[in-house]
Amino acid sequence: MGLSISTLFSSLTSLVRWSKDQDVRILMLGLDSAGKAGATLSVAGRLLIISFHRRPFSTGYKSEKSCLPYPVGPASLSQYSPIVTNAFPAIGFNVETVQYKNIKFQVWDLGGQSSIRPYWRCYFPNTSAIIYVIDSSDHSRLTTSRTELLTMLSEEELKGAPLLVFCNKQDVEGALKPEEISEQLGLAGGEKTRPWSVRGSCATKGEGLEEGLDWLVNAIQQK
Numbered sequence: 001m002g003l004s005i006s007t008l009f010s011s012l013t014s015l016v017r018w019s020k021d022q023d024v025r026i027l028m029l030g031l032d033s034a035g036k037a038g039a040t041l042s043v044a045g046r047l048l049i050i051s052f053h054r055r056p057f058s059t060g061y062k063s064e065k066s067c068l069p070y071p072v073g074p075a076s077l078s079q080y081s082p083i084v085t086n087a088f089p090a091i092g093f094n095v096e097t098v099q100y101k102n103i104k105f106q107v108w109d110l111g112g113q114s115s116i117r118p119y120w121r122c123y124f125p126n127t128s129a130i131i132y133v134i135d136s137s138d139h140s141r142l143t144t145s146r147t148e149l150l151t152m153l154s155e156e157e158l159k160g161a162p163l164l165v166f167c168n169k170q171d172v173e174g175a176l177k178p179e180e181i182s183e184q185l186g187l188a189g190g191e192k193t194r195p196w197s198v199r200g201s202c203a204t205k206g207e208g209l210e211e212g213l214d215w216l217v218n219a220i221q222q223k
């Protein structure tokens, strides 16, 4: 099952039409190396491969304050092109924004940064949905990943926001199945305030992303 870029774009386009002039902000989070960049690239389309960097680049933006609004991309780029900007708040965590029309994917690196967690909420208001990426082959960090996710979900501003969990790297031998991860996350017992779905994916091959995004678009539209 390969990734269909055109289907992904049609999902995004229906979301754009539905939301009209309103911004749709989707947070994509996970521990480092979970596969967020790969998933974002696949979701937002091949154009991003040219411009997506995990570190600041020349058109990037360096924030001096922790709660500045995240930046939008250079005005010279077409509004119909996905664009990527970087925000590097001085407090030490990375938030990168991928913008496709009026849909903004904010990509976060989490992990080992509990001292700066109070600042995360600066970015939570008006979040339409959350995508959480887990490295299914990294058994040793599943507990950390679970803790970070549950901490995030307890935030008032994220209440009710649909949650899509990608159990990524399903192609790796020994990777935990989505059902096993779902059980360990314990969402079935504890999460009653939002629609959620836990799905397998392989970001490098684009597998599972299309179905996941379709689910998320529907969940956002039904909110």
Ligand SMILES: Nc1nc2c(ncn2[C@@H]2O[C@H](COP(=O)(O)OP(=O)(O)OP(=O)(O)O)[C@@H](O)[C@H]2O)c(=O)[nH]1
Residues within 6 Å of the ligand: 030, 031, 032, 033, 034, 035, 036, 037, 038, 039, 054, 108, 109, 168, 169, 170, 171, 172, 201, 202, 203, 204, 205
């Ligand atoms: N086998 C396999 N490798 C993957 C998959 N997704 C990502 N990777 C690899 O995992 C590594 C990390 O992927 P990234 O997409 O950079 O992960 P990230 O979450 O953005 O990582 P940070 O930049 O550290 O936050 C890269 O070497 C990817 O090629 C997958 O589905 N399967």
